[in-house]
Amino acid sequence: MRKYSLRQTANQYLKLGNQGSYKIRKQRAYVIRKMIDDLYTIGDVPFSWKNIQSHHIHQLVAHWKNNKMRTSTIMNHMTIVRHYLTSIDCSIPNIDNKSLQLSKTTRKRKRKLKIQHDHWQSWENPIPRLIMALQTEFGLTFQEAIYIKPEINIQADSIWITRNIAFNSLDRTIPIRFETQKAILNEIKMLTDGKSIAEFNDYEDTKLAWRKALKKHALPISKAYRYLYAKQMYQYLLPILGKYETYWVIRTEMGIKSRDSLWRYLNE
Template identity: 25%
Template sequence: MKDLNFDLLSITRHSGEGSYSTQATRARGLQQLADELHGLGYKLKAARNLAPKHVDALVASWKANGIADATIRNRLGWVRWWAEKVNKPGMVPADNVTYGLAMRQRYNGNKAQELTPQVLARVKDPRIEMALKLERLFGLRREEALKLRPVIADRGDRLMLQASWTKGGRYREIPIWHPRQRSLLDEARAMCGDGSLIGDGRNYKQAQDHYDNTLLKSGIRNAHGFRHAFAQWRYKTMTGWPCPAADGPTADRMTAEQRAADRRVRFQISHELGHGRLDVVDTYLGPVRPVKESRGA
């Protein structure tokens, strides 16, 4: 095994960030990057030797080989993780436009859906019902809702999500700011005891399959829409007006103060949803600029 491959393998094995699936995908991706750099003539002896010229060479190679922009963005995510682990977090720009990549066309209509009593009545499983409620009231992903251990996460005024529960291994905190959230967490603690919604005698994969099968039988096709509903609810309570996706004002109809508040709130919601970039929030809240204008940008 080449020096760089071995070093990256050691880093990934000791990181422990994210689910097993996330860790495995990242480890394979980093090994691929090491092989590509070697093929391009860069025989790095250690991961800490990563430099901007190496990233530029990788991106240029990917483009020359016709790799889609979406795939390049994903690979750059691995490079950013690598850079962070060798104490070079700012080396790879957060903005993919720097590398000449097309911006994601994220917004494709309002995907939010409300978790009504009628929807919950079709679920027939108290633990899956609780998972859906956590997605709706805290903006959790499926994996996060199932792995969450309320007795550990509930800190009174905030929900603390351990890295091993979250996508990409990103620790984060979500404020507990509404009585509905407090009440739900009390229910979750009573249901889970010292554990999680996965339950005793099952692993996460089995719990995930059960979750998916239960939703399929219940006729729920887009549980991620409950996470969208959380983001829009959060936006409205923090700004005082609905987001663009929910027919709220876009930038051309906001005052300067409202535009500043919109940006501040989007940053906060981005953090609470576990995203690293502000533009991702457009998927949930709608673009702050009118859609026609953003498409022409």
């Protein structure tokens, strides 16, 4: 009988209340009817809307929480409930979000990784140091970095990434512009005796050494670091070539087809 009485009043309100779009009116009706049904489920239905007290609302919110309803959904429901109760002249104290212990959890903003393209120079272990150097100074992927062979891929004035090791199975060439790049390639030749890093050091051992180095320097393991090459080349080439040609050169050297991918690299 109590449930019927509450429903009757609510139905009259919903019939007369035409504020908002169809979707808003449907949501309003759903929440108010759910409120009545859930008060009945709890076993504490007031005689009428005039008899509803703050403890009814607190029990209702606790019931929703126990049923794993999201906090944001409960807060949206309560906005409708409070508006409805005010509309039928039923003001109840202590049913604001704070009193009901409702608050939206704010997501922590992702901390931007601060790392320079020459970060590798401070690394002690030569294997991960050279892998990082090849990513940040030549724009190679991890797999490309560990599989280039000095006698095949290192040319006099460039690195030739052949399709058998390229991430996109397409040949590409990265020119040698700086003395730092020459020093990196010379070190690889001396260290690996003409072999690729993966052949010289074993693939699994190389991966392990790489992960240990990243952990030591507090860097994410799953991240690709060749974006630092894109940022470095953008700063270097922009005054020389202009924006359009700089973008084209970087995408060509890194094997990037999508402009969106380049934009993400430059804004990492």
